[in-house]
Amino acid sequence: MWELYHGRFERSLPAMRRTLIDDHPAGWSTINRADWHQKPGFVAEQPCGTCGSAFVKHLEWPPGAGPGQGVPATGRNALGHAYERDQRPQRPQCLCHGDRHEEDRKPIVCKASRCDGSTCDPGFIMWVYGLEDDGLRILSCARFAEPPGYETKSLAIVNYRTGALEQLPRAWYRHRDVGLYPWKGAEPDWKILNRWAP
Numbered sequence: 001m002w003e004l005y006h007g008r009f010e011r012s013l014p015a016m017r018r019t020l021i022d023d024h025p026a027g028w029s030t031i032n033r034a035d036w037h038q039k040p041g042f043v044a045e046q047p048c049g050t051c052g053s054a055f056v057k058h059l060e061w062p063p064g065a066g067p068g069q070g071v072p073a074t075g076r077n078a079l080g081h082a083y084e085r086d087q088r089p090q091r092p093q094c095l096c097h098g099d100r101h102e103e104d105r106k107p108i109v110c111k112a113s114r115c116d117g118s119t120c121d122p123g124f125i126m127w128v129y130g131l132e133d134d135g136l137r138i139l140s141c142a143r144f145a146e147p148p149g150y151e152t153k154s155l156a157i158v159n160y161r162t163g164a165l166e167q168l169p170r171a172w173y174r175h176r177d178v179g180l181y182p183w184k185g186a187e188p189d190w191k192i193l194n195r196w197a198p
């Protein structure tokens, strides 16, 4: 968000909100390392870095067979080289354009510093970024103390008695306010921020 504000959106919050929220109301699959010169849209089949084709096109099939017919591929390269995913930045992947056409999503509402976890799924949404007028608001997911007999491992817990990995009840989580980082101020120290991770 910080890079997008200062780079792609040239410090224009209205432009940033319009693109990230209004123009793509189904939300985003990922915008990490995205190339914003490309039109946003979901890519179901990641292209090969050598030829641009999908993975499945690189497989050779026995005569009369093809993908999805329960017949194994021959193991030879149909295009003369092995598929290797294109590592260059891809287009921003939203859920409403390209290969996905999902409905508009209702905004998720978090009560921020008064978060009680009832409307914002803090056990699943680990980081929240708010595009506030004055700066970037960051919330992280926090955990209540777990009852005795359990050890927390990320978002799952190990039950000592049974050895089973169990999903941590969502009610044990809430968001906490990490801070407001003024757009005009110094870039947040992401290493320090990471200590707020659950």
Ligand SMILES: [Zn+2]
Pocket: 048, 049, 050, 051, 052, 053, 058, 079, 081, 082, 083, 084
């Ligand atoms: Zn290829």
Ligand SMILES: [Zn+2]
Pocket: 023, 024, 025, 040, 041, 094, 095, 096, 097
């Ligand atoms: Zn979209």
Ligand SMILES: [Zn+2]
Pocket: 109, 110, 111, 112, 115, 116, 117, 120, 121, 122, 174, 175
């Ligand atoms: Zn929340």
